[in-house]
Amino acid sequence: MPDTFLLFFLLAVGVVVFFAWLARKQAKERTAALGLLAARRGWNFYGDNRDRRIEASYPQFPLFRRGHTRHAHNRLSGRIRAFDTELRAEAGDYHYQITSGSGKNRSTRTCRFSFILVALPFGPQLPGLRVRTENLFDKLAGAIGFEDIDFESAEFSRRHHVSSSDRRFAYALIDPRMIEFLLGHHPPVFELAGGVLLVISSEGSRRWEAPEFSAALDWTQVFLDRWPGHLATDLRGR
Numbered sequence: 001m002p003d004t005f006l007l008f009f010l011l012a013v014g015v016v017v018f019f020a021w022l023a024r025k026q027a028k029e030r031t032a033a034l035g036l037l038a039a040r041r042g043w044n045f046y047g048d049n050r051d052r053r054i055e056a057s058y059p060q061f062p063l064f065r066r067g068h069t070r071h072a073h074n075r076l077s078g079r080i081r082a083f084d085t086e087l088r089a090e091a092g093d094y095h096y097q098i099t100s101g102s103g104k105n106r107s108t109r110t111c112r113f114s115f116i117l118v119a120l121p122f123g124p125q126l127p128g129l130r131v132r133t134e135n136l137f138d139k140l141a142g143a144i145g146f147e148d149i150d151f152e153s154a155e156f157s158r159r160h161h162v163s164s165s166d167r168r169f170a171y172a173l174i175d176p177r178m179i180e181f182l183l184g185h186h187p188p189v190f191e192l193a194g195g196v197l198l199v200i201s202s203e204g205s206r207r208w209e210a211p212e213f214s215a216a217l218d219w220t221q222v223f224l225d226r227w228p229g230h231l232a233t234d235l236r237g238r
Contacts, residue, residue: 033210034074041217043078046092051075054094058117060128060194067096067111082224083121083232091116091217093207114208116199116220122235124195127166129173131182132189133159153179160187172231181226188216190223197224 031047038045050071055064064070075092094115099108120126149162149170156179164170174182191198199220201208208216 030210031074034076034213037210037214038076038078041076041078043076046073046075046077048073049075051092058194058196058198060196061191061198063113063198063200064094067098070094070096072115080118080221080224082221083227085121087118087120087224089116089118089220091213111205112207113205114201114213114216116197116216118197118199118220118224120192120195120197122195122232122238125238126192126195126235127164127169128191128193129162129164129166129170130189130191131160131162131174131187133161151179152176153183156183159183169231172228172234175228177228178226181222185219185222187223188219 035045035047050073052071054072055070058064072092072094075090077088077090079086080089081087092115093112095110095112097108097110099106101107148157149164149167150157151162151171151174153176156174160182162170162174189200189202191200197220199216201212201216
């Protein structure tokens with residue numbers, strides 16, 4: 001019996017060690033793939049270097065203030081051309097932890113998500129806006145009067161939850177051409193605040209693999225290219 005217990009114990013330890021090794025291996029491969037992605041785009045890549053300045057640099061996004069032990073890593077930085085100029089952009093993974101309970105019931109959960117940030121050329125006066133996939137809770141909230149901006153496209157309104165500090169801006173940005181783009185390309189969650197565009201992976205609950213990161217950057221480029229010209233001209237004139 002003792003020998004059987006020892007065998008199972010060693011087997012359990014071996015399984016834990018194997019999966020820990022596999023996780024480290026996959027993390028290194030992902031980091032290397034992101035480095036190649038940055039090189040192909042002519043962007044800088046900072047690998048595992050931790051950056052704790054994101055929270056202070058972008059205080060308009062509450063997502064970066066969740067939990068504790070916050071930092072960005074696997075960061076890429078470069079330029080995106082839009083609105084006839086070069087826009088400063090950065091992307092990467094964000095890490096934070098949430099601790100709950102107390103004493104023996106105290107537990108800590110680690111959360112990670114991927115992000116893209118683009119500084120738009122309109123300044124902090126740019127109205128705020130957030131677009132994400134509609135869920136069941138949104139439908140229930142809408143039934144009791146909580147605001148969700150609806151558009152002429154019933155399909156778009158059914159699939160997306162849109163909120164904004166300026167309804168006229170929301171209608172001007174999400175015009176029929178933009179709606180066609182958003183319906184044809186499953187969009188990530190995106191938000192405008194303080195003159196910056198934030199694109200994240202599914203409500204900040206998961207990280208992108210390198211091909212998904214590349215697709216999200218491509219999506220961001222097309223999204224910016226689809227901005228109505230008259231809206232960009234009006235915003236620059238304010």
